[in-house]
Amino acid sequence: MKLNKNYVLRPVADTWVVLPLGAEAINFNGMLTLNESGVLLWRALEKGGDLEALADALMAEYIVDRKDALADAEAFLEKLRKVGCVE
Amino acid sequence: MLARVADLLVDIPDLGDMASRCKDYIYQGEGGADVIIRTELLQRDVPEGLTEEQNIYLLSGWYFYGGLLKHSGMMLHASAVEYEGKAYLFSAPSGTGKSTHTRIWQKEFGDAARVFNDDKPALRYLDGTWYAYGTPWCGKDGININMKVPLAGICFLKQAPHNSICRLSHQEAVSRIISQTLRAFSRVSDMDLMLKHLDSLVRDIPVFELENRPEPEAARLSYETMRRAAEELGL
Numbered sequence: 001m002k003l004n005k006n007y008v009l010r011p012v013a014d015t016w017v018v019l020p021l022g023a024e025a026i027n028f029n030g031m032l033t034l035n036e037s038g039v040l041l042w043r044a045l046e047k048g049g050d051l052e053a054l055a056d057a058l059m060a061e062y063i064v065d066r067k068d069a070l071a072d073a074e075a076f077l078e079k080l081r082k083v084g085c086v087e
Numbered sequence: 088m089l090a091r092v093a094d095l096l097v098d099i100p101d102l103g104d105m106a107s108r109c110k111d112y113i114y115q116g117e118g119g120a121d122v123i124i125r126t127e128l129l130q131r132d133v134p135e136g137l138t139e140e141q142n143i144y145l146l147s148g149w150y151f152y153g154g155l156l157k158h159s160g161m162m163l164h165a166s167a168v169e170y171e172g173k174a175y176l177f178s179a180p181s182g183t184g185k186s187t188h189t190r191i192w193q194k195e196f197g198d199a200a201r202v203f204n205d206d207k208p209a210l211r212y213l214d215g216t217w218y219a220y221g222t223p224w225c226g227k228d229g230i231n232i233n234m235k236v237p238l239a240g241i242c243f244l245k246q247a248p249h250n251s252i253c254r255l256s257h258q259e260a261v262s263r264i265i266s267q268t269l270r271a272f273s274r275v276s277d278m279d280l281m282l283k284h285l286d287s288l289v290r291d292i293p294v295f296e297l298e299n300r301p302e303p304e305a306a307r308l309s310y311e312t313m314r315r316a317a318e319e320l321g322l
Contacts, residue, residue, distance in 0.1 A: 008275065012282050013257035013289045017265065019278060025271035033262050 003045045007085035041076045089114040093209040093220040095121040103143035108223040111233045122154030148224035156280040160211035164267040167208040170200040174219035174236035178267045179244040191306045205230035239317035240293045247298035250305045252312045260294035
């Protein structure tokens with residue numbers, strides 16, 4: 001699972017946004033705003049993590065059981081797939 | 088030709104119909120341009136469905152608003168109305184009623200409500216204040232007045248069978264504004280400039296969403312709400 005390097009994560013005001021760069025931006029059909037847990041998962045993806053690693057990251061930071069962590073991580077990945085920033 | 092737009096000296100090639108579009112902005116003096124729009128950049132291939140004049144108009148606007156980023160400013164796709172010395176911006180995707188809403192303001196508040204940019208007001212942060220400006224890039228009807236107005240608020244419009252307004256969180260405001268401003272950058276540094284201005288904009292200026300029907304009550308609601316919020320913030 002790879003993050004599309006044409007998408008960058010940036011803080012703005014008290015939130016975080018994911019925006020496309022370059023040619024990717026021409027077909028801009030979605031930008032994302034991420035909250036804290038989203039940023040955590042994005043960072044885990046940047047490090048090359050898979051679904052399990054993402055769930056691990058959530059469990060390290062939040063009180064959540066593995067089943068929910070996996071579900072949250074999967075939902076997050078789906079959001080990213082829709083916009084096109086995960087391959 | 089030199090034009091003065093958004094308190095910046097802009098070098099605009101005299102191509103297409105730009106001379107007539109810029110007539111209220113022409114700068115007679117001399118000076119180093121803050122933004123230079125290069126002739127060859129406007130002479131690119133004309134896309135399907137556009138005339139050469141339209142292409143020149145659109146590209147020159149793109150380069151102006153890109154250059155604006157380096158001068159504490161950014162563009163918002165909105166219809167901007169001045170009333171009681173303050174600018175109120177109404178934004179939405181194309182065709183969802185920006186101009187309709189500001190026209191209702193004009194009907195409701197009379198000649199005192201002036202639309203000074205019906206498509207792409209320039210926003211700039213100068214000396215602690217956000218200003219909205221008329222520019223030559225103001226939409227197909229060319230509705231613009233060369234004015235500089237302190238910004239009081241930004242409102243995103245949504246068609247609905249009722250009228251109601253709510254204040255947007257920073258997260259929502261950021262998301263909406265990005266969708267209605269220049270956001271296709273090849274350089275990360277330009278993107279970061281836009282985000283830097285956006286950060287400042289949403290912290291300083293109240294942003295709303297108005298669900299509305301195209302009727303006078305909607306204008307009264309947006310005006311009352313935005314004016315009150317601006318007063319509370321000392322804008």
